[in-house]
């Protein structure tokens with residue numbers, strides 16, 4: 582005698598055992614489930630975490646549009662929120678910086694900047710030299726990882742950089758720097774600060790550079806375009822090419838160039854500063 586066929590009719594089941602999978606399939610275009618738990622712990626930002634970081638498994642990421650296209654990466658605004666909520670830790674807008682992998686320019690910069698850094702895998706190294714497609718992907722991952730490490734390191738040193746929320750491949754999620762009016766902070770280059778604010782901005786930068794130099798690091802591409810002016814506070818961004826002051830033979834050259842770029846801008850706005858002097862001052866405190 583055969584046993585009765587098992588039933589597959591869901592209506593027979595106790596409703597508390599029937600899971601609703603519907604929500605897991607169909608998020609509309611421009612949305613995805615939060616990637617926070619999908620990345621490994623080391624790919625999440627340093628502790629203690631700001632209270633605005635959304636860690637809920639129920640959160641959804643929504644594309645809000647492009648902020649700016651850049652030479653090697655594009656910056657987007659991305660909302661991460663638990664649907665139907667709005668409080669701190671439940672809903673936040675972040676910047677998603679996504680590196681592109683098809684930039685030849687990456688390779689011209691790569692050699693000088695990565696000198697003195699150890700490549701983890703020799704296959705990666707060979708691929709970089711070969712400039713193969715794989716090499717390009719590696720190179721783009723290399724820049725994203727490099728900026729991620731730099732952001733974490735600078736944040737942990739208390740420097741004014743966006744809080745690094747997480748990295749997933751070539752995408753970095755970070756704090757969105759805004760002004761009191763809620764708008765994206767302008768780049769320093771777009772501002773014309775009053776003399777008192779201008780002097781304060783310069784002091785902030787000198788302090789930040791001194792801390793970096795004291796810890797053996799140089800931004801490597803510092804200019805009024807890679808600094809955001811959030812009202813009376815400056816925030817340094819765009820750090821993938823951060824240079825090791827000691828391991829990189831060109832480290833001092835990069836530092837001098839950063840000092841010169843910055844001072845030239847401050848001079849153009851009426852502050853009497855000098856790149857060579859700033860460089861000398863930083864070096865005097867460095868070692």
Ligand SMILES: Nc1ncnc2c1ncn2[C@@H]1O[C@H](COP(=O)(O)OP(=O)(O)OP(=O)(O)O)[C@@H](O)[C@H]1O
Nearest residue numbers: 649651652653654656676743755756757758818819
């Ligand atoms: N955390 C942030 N908060 C607010 N705006 C940001 C942030 N990160 C980037 N941006 C905006 O996006 C622009 C590009 O970012 P970033 O400089 O990091 O990338 P990039 O690819 O090097 O761009 P570029 O080639 O223009 O230098 C910035 O100039 C700034 O206007």
Ligand SMILES: [Mg+2]
Nearest residue numbers: 651806807819
């Ligand atoms: Mg930039």
